[in-house]
Amino acid sequence: MSNVPHHHHDDGHGPELTDVQLRVRALETILVEKGYVDPAALDRLIETYETRIGPRNGARVVARAWADPSYRRWLMEDATAAIASLGFTGRGGEHMVAVENTPAVHNMVVCTLCSCYPWPVLGLPPVWYKSAPYRSRAVIDPRGVLREFGVELPAETEVRVWDSTAEVRYLVLPMRPPGTEDFSEDALAALVTRDSMIGTGRPTTPGRAGP
Amino acid sequence: MNGAHDMGGMHGFGPVRPEPDEPVFHAEWERRAFALTVAMGATGEWNIDMSRFARENRAPASYLTESYYELWLAGLEKLLAERGLVDPDEVAAGHARGQGRELARVLKAADVASVLAAGTRYARPTDTAARFAVGDQVRAASMSPVGHTRLPRYVRGHVGVVRHIDGFHTFPDSSALGGDDAHWLYTVRFAGPELWGADSDPNLAISVNAWEPYLEPA
Numbered sequence: 033m034s035n036v037p038h039h040h041h042d043d044g045h046g047p048e049l050t051d052v053q054l055r056v057r058a059l060e061t062i063l064v065e066k067g068y069v070d071p072a073a074l075d076r077l078i079e080t081y082e083t084r085i086g087p088r089n090g091a092r093v094v095a096r097a098w099a100d101p102s103y104r105r106w107l108m109e110d111a112t113a114a115i116a117s118l119g120f121t122g123r124g125g126e127h128m129v130a131v132e133n134t135p136a137v138h139n140m141v142v143c144t145l146c147s148c149y150p151w152p153v154l155g156l157p158p159v160w161y162k163s164a165p166y167r168s169r170a171v172i173d174p175r176g177v178l179r180e181f182g183v184e185l186p187a188e189t190e191v192r193v194w195d196s197t198a199e200v201r202y203l204v205l206p207m208r209p210p211g212t213e214d215f216s217e218d219a220l221a222a223l224v225t226r227d228s229m230i231g232t233g234r235p236t237t238p239g240r241a242g243p
Numbered sequence: 244m245n246g247a248h249d250m251g252g253m254h255g256f257g258p259v260r261p262e263p264d265e266p267v268f269h270a271e272w273e274r275r276a277f278a279l280t281v282a283m284g285a286t287g288e289w290n291i292d293m294s295r296f297a298r299e300n301r302a303p304a305s306y307l308t309e310s311y312y313e314l315w316l317a318g319l320e321k322l323l324a325e326r327g328l329v330d331p332d333e334v335a336a337g338h339a340r341g342q343g344r345e346l347a348r349v350l351k352a353a354d355v356a357s358v359l360a361a362g363t364r365y366a367r368p369t370d371t372a373a374r375f376a377v378g379d380q381v382r383a384a385s386m387s388p389v390g391h392t393r394l395p396r397y398v399r400g401h402v403g404v405v406r407h408i409d410g411f412h413t414f415p416d417s418s419a420l421g422g423d424d425a426h427w428l429y430t431v432r433f434a435g436p437e438l439w440g441a442d443s444d445p446n447l448a449i450s451v452n453a454w455e456p457y458l459e460p461a
Contacts, residue, residue, distance in 0.1 A: 066343025
């Protein structure tokens with residue numbers, strides 16, 4: 033897995049098309065001609081993951097858990113049902129488990145074998161999550177990985193790494209930032225970063241740019 | 244298979260490089276490769292484990308140098324060719340030679356939201372009792388199957404503790420071959436030093452989800 037995102041000049045015209053662009057174009061043409069795919073469904077899938085299903089969904093789950101202790105208990109006991117109650121279900125999140133950060137325990141999620149990631153709450157994974165450096169090191173050197181994300185943990189904090197090797201998907205419930213006691217759920221959700229729900233970051237602290 | 248995809252614990256790949264404000268896709272072809280893969284997956288011509296095996300079953304040098312969506316594209320091409328859904332000469336010509344065959348399902352735009360929201364059922368009902376209980380010590384099997392498996396090499400042969408019973412789930416090793424069996428699935432936690440020895444952070448625990456055939460009493 034190459035760790036470097038490929039930034040092709042991708043205007044889709046002319047002789048500068050790369051081999052991979054040509055292969056994708058050929059395959060789409062053939063599959064549409066054969067009636068195996070509906071081109072409008074392709075557009076809908078792309079639009080869904082670019083605009084509808086992403087980490088703002090997970091942020092709503094976390095904010096609700098911070099704001100409502102009974103929801104938090106439900107999330108920890110039956111994450112699939114608690115998350116479904118907010119409307120986030122299905123592909124890539126059929127079996128959800130929430131893991132909670134505390135001063136004593138920091139949780140971090142990886143898929144060493146591929147790219148398993150809780151799509152309904154976080155959307156599609158970033159390149160680094162799918163990359164060899166993260167997949168290889170998250171299980172053997174998680175503190176070193178966290179430092180690269182600007183997260184320094186006390187030595188006495190236990191690091192728990194969750195390797196997503198089945199159809200179970202993990203959502204990290206980060207610690208609620210201090211100074212947010214009066215925050216509305218919407219204001220809380222705005223503090224929740226994608227990386228804080230993977231365990232490689234912390235939520236934004238009000239009045240301060242956080243990692 | 245003991246492939247390049249099974250990366251847990253390897254050294255030498257360098258630092259993790261997060262991209263600030265990363266877009267969901269980095270090129271138009273990535274969008275199309277993603278959507279083609281999901282749409283063809285929805286036809287039911289193959290399952291998730293066949294699709295994973297198609298991506299990981301390649302020469303390590305290729306796996307490690309191709310980008311994520313290049314691997315998806317290669318996997319999709321392989322799955323289509325294996326099933327005779329697309330012939331290599333059609334790919335070379337860039338066009339179909341004729342109408343396709345009748346598929347069980349074709350994903351329509353109007354059904355995308357409901358199909359995604361429904362997902363796939365991996366948990367099954369069962370009359371069998373789970374062999375292990377929460378708190379049991381278990382050893383991850385020493386095994387090296389040439390086919391698909393979800394037991395990472397870095398835990399094989401090591402002892403952990405069952406922390407949770409996740410249900411009775413489709414078994415990927417047979418599902419990748421078209422089989423239909425399911426087994427109890429557990430969350431097994433390993434102490435860092437058990438896996439990495441004296442080089443481990445002492446305050447580290449790693450959990451994997453492991454099906455019953457991957458485990459033995461310890």
